[in-house]
Amino acid sequence: MSDAITMVEAINLALHSEMQRDDSVIVLGEDVGVNGGVFRATVGLRETFGIKRVLDTPLAETMIAGLSVGMAAQGLKPVAEIQFMGFIFPTMEQIICHAARLRHRTRGRLHCPMVLRVPFGGGIHAPEHHSESTEALFAHIPGLRVVIPSSPKRAYGLLLAAIRNPDPVIFMEPKRIYRLNAQTVEDNGEALPLDSCYTLREGADITLVSWGAMIKETLEAADLLAQQGVSCEVIDVVTLNPIDHETILASVAKTGRCVIIHEAPKSCAVGAEISATLGERGLLSLQAPVARVTGYDTIMPYYRMENHYLPNTADIVEAVTATLEFS
Amino acid sequence: METVFQAQISYNQFLSAAGTPLQALPEWAGKPDILVRYYRNMVQLRQLDNKIIALQRTGQMGTYASLLGAEAIEVVLGELMLSDDVLVPYYRNHGLQMLRGLPLADMLSYWGGDERGSASATMAQDFPNAVPIATQALHAAGVATAIKIRGEKRAVVTVCGDGATSKGDFLEALNVAGAWQLPVVFVVNNNQWAISVPRSLQSAAATLAQKAIGAGIRGEQVDGNDVIALHESVTEALKHAREGKGPTLIEAISYRLSDHTTADDATRYRSNEELKAAWEREPIKRLQTFLHTQGWWDEVQETAWQKEVAQIIQQGLDSFLQRPPQPVEDLIDYLYAELPDALKEQREQLIRNAQPGGNHHE
Ligand SMILES: Cc1ncc(C[n+]2csc(CCOP(=O)(O)OP(=O)(O)O)c2C)c(N)n1
Numbered sequence: 001m002s003d004a005i006t007m008v009e010a011i012n013l014a015l016h017s018e019m020q021r022d023d024s025v026i027v028l029g030e031d032v033g034v035n036g037g038v039f040r041a042t043v044g045l046r047e048t049f050g051i052k053r054v055l056d057t058p059l060a061e062t063m064i065a066g067l068s069v070g071m072a073a074q075g076l077k078p079v080a081e082i083q084f085m086g087f088i089f090p091t092m093e094q095i096i097c098h099a100a101r102l103r104h105r106t107r108g109r110l111h112c113p114m115v116l117r118v119p120f121g122g123g124i125h126a127p128e129h130h131s132e133s134t135e136a137l138f139a140h141i142p143g144l145r146v147v148i149p150s151s152p153k154r155a156y157g158l159l160l161a162a163i164r165n166p167d168p169v170i171f172m173e174p175k176r177i178y179r180l181n182a183q184t185v186e187d188n189g190e191a192l193p194l195d196s197c198y199t200l201r202e203g204a205d206i207t208l209v210s211w212g213a214m215i216k217e218t219l220e221a222a223d224l225l226a227q228q229g230v231s232c233e234v235i236d237v238v239t240l241n242p243i244d245h246e247t248i249l250a251s252v253a254k255t256g257r258c259v260i261i262h263e264a265p266k267s268c269a270v271g272a273e274i275s276a277t278l279g280e281r282g283l284l285s286l287q288a289p290v291a292r293v294t295g296y297d298t299i300m301p302y303y304r305m306e307n308h309y310l311p312n313t314a315d316i317v318e319a320v321t322a323t324l325e326f327s
Numbered sequence: 328m329e330t331v332f333q334a335q336i337s338y339n340q341f342l343s344a345a346g347t348p349l350q351a352l353p354e355w356a357g358k359p360d361i362l363v364r365y366y367r368n369m370v371q372l373r374q375l376d377n378k379i380i381a382l383q384r385t386g387q388m389g390t391y392a393s394l395l396g397a398e399a400i401e402v403v404l405g406e407l408m409l410s411d412d413v414l415v416p417y418y419r420n421h422g423l424q425m426l427r428g429l430p431l432a433d434m435l436s437y438w439g440g441d442e443r444g445s446a447s448a449t450m451a452q453d454f455p456n457a458v459p460i461a462t463q464a465l466h467a468a469g470v471a472t473a474i475k476i477r478g479e480k481r482a483v484v485t486v487c488g489d490g491a492t493s494k495g496d497f498l499e500a501l502n503v504a505g506a507w508q509l510p511v512v513f514v515v516n517n518n519q520w521a522i523s524v525p526r527s528l529q530s531a532a533a534t535l536a537q538k539a540i541g542a543g544i545r546g547e548q549v550d551g552n553d554v555i556a557l558h559e560s561v562t563e564a565l566k567h568a569r570e571g572k573g574p575t576l577i578e579a580i581s582y583r584l585s586d587h588t589t590a591d592d593a594t595r596y597r598s599n600e601e602l603k604a605a606w607e608r609e610p611i612k613r614l615q616t617f618l619h620t621q622g623w624w625d626e627v628q629e630t631a632w633q634k635e636v637a638q639i640i641q642q643g644l645d646s647f648l649q650r651p652p653q654p655v656e657d658l659i660d661y662l663y664a665e666l667p668d669a670l671k672e673q674r675e676q677l678i679r680n681a682q683p684g685g686n687h688h689e
């Protein structure tokens with residue numbers, strides 16, 4: 001596999017790859033089989049692996065999540081697609097009351113190696129309920145992993161890791177960048193580590209922390225700032241629960257300043273957790289308050305106004321500049 | 328062993344696919360008035376649908392869920408619901424919404440990505456479109472509960488697709504509506520497909536109408552391409568609701584002649600033969616044939632009406648396209664009855680950013 005592929009193609013590649021290696025991997029969800037998924041993430045799987053391993057389900061998310069729990073307890077590895085983040089909420093009871101605590105409440109007798117893949121986020125002019133970023137709701141659930149890739153390569157390696165992980169994973173796919181960039185992704189079957197931040201760029205003056213689609217604007221801002229002589233370290237958090245705080249603390253120990261960027265509303269979001277930890281454990285390295293560039297504490301607008309809601313590169317540059325000027 | 332319960336589901340149809348009566352027609356269908364109105368309304372919806380899809384293709388409209396093949400259901404519900412009944416719609420009811428008074432420009436606003444599309448005062452107590460599948464069925468049961476508590480003679484109508492009948496919300500709504508004998512009519516637009524998933528994969532039940540039986544309520548199947556059959560079933564169901572005799576589930580058999588939405592490509596998952604066969608049963612041609620036979624509609628009227636409709640649509644379209652964007656503070660101002668202090672700073676930031684020179688100025 002040497003041709004460059006997009007993130008959604010890399011996800012498809014990882015699914016093919018792991019289903020080939022491991023018979024216990026089962027893909028299920030609405031429109032994942034014959035149609036290949038509304039974003040084409042599961043295209044070709046049904047043709048290759050047949051209808052026993054690629055299940056077009058009836059339309060019911062509670063059922064998809066609950067079935068996955070049952071299948072996982074039987075030693076299968078269900079990889080379920082929830083069509084859009086806005087439709088994941090019926091799964092909450094199954095995730096909170098069962099998937100995330102099956103291991104714990106049976107003291108390890110049963111466990112739940114399931115993955116819920118779900119496209120999320122704004123910026124594609126989608127209809128109502130199709131553009132929210134609600135990762136914080138899931139990051140708050142003990143026993144659950146929340147993983148968000150931001151490039152084709154990492155999508156491939158992280159999805160393999162999520163499927164192989166013995167515990168439940170919400171694998172959130174930033175659909176705005178599904179087809180943004182192409183990278184050469186080698187189908188080498190190698191998983192990337194979970195529970196670990198990825199430092200995308202090293203820098204000395206300030207640490208930019210982000211994840212998902214906002215990595216695009218964060219890197220753009222870092223480029224613009226580099227032209228002004230500002231050296232940004234860029235950290236992609238990737239796993240939002242549990243968070244690798246050590247990498248962020250080490251970076252801020254070096255730079256002394258931090259801006260956190262996310263698309264989700266500001267309050268009680270994952271940025272608040274990171275900022276609080278910097279306050280608890282990194283206070284003495286901080287030379288300025290930790291800043292956050294985020295969505296507003298409001299409902300994601302319909303598409304006409306979504307650009308007013310979504311943080312952009314200029315917002316990040318402005319926050320970085322203010323943080324650098326703080327004294 | 329003894330049989331403790333037995334049930335059957337009836338199928339209601341008056342006009343054949345070719346537009347000929349299959350049985351004696353009800354009295355009201357012996358006159359042109361209602362039937363011609365049905366025809367004209369359906370023609371208008373179809374022309375509008377084509378127009379919106381064309382707009383979407385040129386980037387002036389968002390992702391759009393077509394009404395192609397659902398026209399009969401829309402116009403019959405629009406005719407028979409009273410203004411103080413409550414509609415709890417899904418995202419494929421904009422024809423019905425317009426027949427209940429929603430201006431075209433507002434309807435287009437919704438599909439054009441503007442919240443004001445759900446704000447029109449003409450919608451009175453009707454709910455906005457439910458996008459999360461089947462959630463609306465429970466709202467309908469709740470509205471009906473309020474109506475029942477107050478002892479009013481109003482009915483609630485909620486519509487969903489065949490796929491929606493697989494979701495707990497739908498079944499929970501049927502159940503409570505039966506347990507409490509609520510004044511609600513559940514209409515399933517069984518258009519045979521839930522995006523790419525065919526009806527046969529949703530349920531092993533031979534009919535969706537029989538889901539009513541498990542909930543202890545009335546249920547029947549009706550030809551969803553036949554306005555006469557629909558008119559009869561809906562009239563009866565609304566009468567039951569208003570008279571306090573309880574809920575009804577109507578499974579209207581239709582066919583989604585379009586892609587699921589403009590973001591979909593149905594050729595990936597369904598055959599051309601199936602689609603072609605479905606066009607043979609579609610609602611407009613069938614009624615047109617019948618009206619022609621009765622001498623209630625002719626080519627001259629057809630041409631005149633098509634022209635008039637084109638003008639009506641163009642007017643609505645112009646007013647939609649000329650609509651200035653909503654003020655940016657609307658993104659926050661409708662969140663709570665009163666703006667909490669904690670949001671004031673963000674509101675100012677939002678406004679500042681939208682102004683010339685701001686980071687989000689367009
Ligand atoms: C809870 C939920 N899950 C998934 C979706 C995505 N989705 C939108 S429409 C649709 C199919 C609905 O089919 P059906 O109920 O038959 O209605 P139709 O669109 O055919 O009228 C799906 C899966 C959604 N809107 N809500």
Ligand SMILES: [Mg+2]
Pocket residue numbers: 488489490516517518519520521522583
């Ligand atoms: Mg359907």
